[in-house]
Amino acid sequence: MRILFTSLASYGHLYPLLPLASAARDAGHEVLYATASDFHPTLEKAGLEAVAAGLTLQEAFNLLFAGDTRSRYEVPEAELNEAIGKAFGRLLPTRFMTDLAAVLAERKPDLVVYEMGNPGGAFAAHQAGIPAIGHGFGRVSGGGPMEHITEQIDAFAAELGLTGSSKLFWGQPFVDICPPSVQAPAFLAGAQRVPLRPVGWSEPGDLPSGVEGRDRGRPLLYLTLGTTGASQAHLLTSALHGLAALDADVLVATGPAVDVAALGEVPSNVRLEAWVPQSQLLPHVDLVVHHGGSGTTLGGFAAGVPQLLLPQGADQFTNADAVVAAGVGAKLVGDELTTDAVRETAGRLLADSAVEDAVRGLAEEVAGMPSPEEVAAQLPQYA
Structure with a gap:
């Protein structure tokens, strides 16, 4: 056929x-x-x-x-x-x-x-x-x-x-x-x-060094705002500094449109990558912070990862609402998106056993x- x-x-x-x-x-x-x-x-x-x-x-x-x-x-x-x-x-x-x-x-x-x-x-x-x-x-x-x-x-x-x-x-x-x-x-x-x-697909590539086989006792937080928007450097900056304030490692996929120099000096526990094979990465992270794109949202569901959504447009807002309603994450919209709010919300999601249970249940639904x-x-x- x-x-x-x-x-x-x-x-x-x-x-x-x-x-x-x-x-x-x-x-x-x-x-x-x-x-x-x-x-x-x-x-x-x-x-x-x-x-x-x-x-x-x-x-x-x-x-x-x-x-x-x-x-x-x-x-x-x-x-x-x-x-x-x-x-x-x-x-x-x-x-x-x-x-x-x-x-x-x-x-x-x-x-x-x-x-x-x-x-x-x-x-x-x-x-x-x-x-x-x-x-x-x-x-x-x-x-x-x-x-x-x-x-x-x-x-x-x-x-x-x-x-x-x-x-x-x-x-x-x-x-x-x-x-x-x-x-x-x-x-x-x-x-x-x-x-x-939903099965993630990304172009073939190697995971950043140190991701596989790492000590899972220290959280790995993944931050991405997708592949669009050179104007989003300020959002990445606020979010990465909020995440870096936690006792965790932070991996940031900056995307092709963001000038890394615009992010300024980043804390020592933050690692910047222009691109990562996201579908391979998600099962290794403890929290994904992202713009609410459908691919990352569904990828988080499948991988059993809590999510903090920072929606900017299109279907990202309804995706964020669905994540919150399912109990598998949180959202920060508009003026709510500050460095302190990212730190506080991400820390809560990492420690919330109810979120952990909901994430596990949704991953089992996807697997079925x-x-x-x-x-x-x-x-x-x-x-």
């Missing part, structure tokens, strides 16, 4: 699909993966055939704000939300749908697996008469900019004759990598879910979900 996977061109949208795509390939299916060419080197490292389609997120917003000299933070929230709705609900789906139409006509896949942020995959499959299923990258949530996106997507889908609600992915099967206990109740009640264990190999074996029934 020939299967085409497609996602938006960002690590947060790409990585969650790679375990299932790889398992489908290993099961003997011919697997193609369509996304913008900037991310083809990652697909090649995963051993998958890459096909060019769509725009990167940066390209989409450059088109929407062409000639606009304002910084992101100078754009009023209402205007920014409207632009986000147009980007994800109309511009990106249109480009993906156009590019994928040619790919589908030439390669003739039996099934399209589209990531939930890329409805253009669903639209292209619908127009070509090819069965399609959705694939999540985390918790399915609404509110904020999502309402603008949903409005645009629903209008677009109606124009194409695709019936049903985009909030339930038009009744199509949906590969859900979020454990049910933290998934949105409305989605659980109405979606045609295909559960899949079907593996990528098990779900790959089900894919022919959807073709």
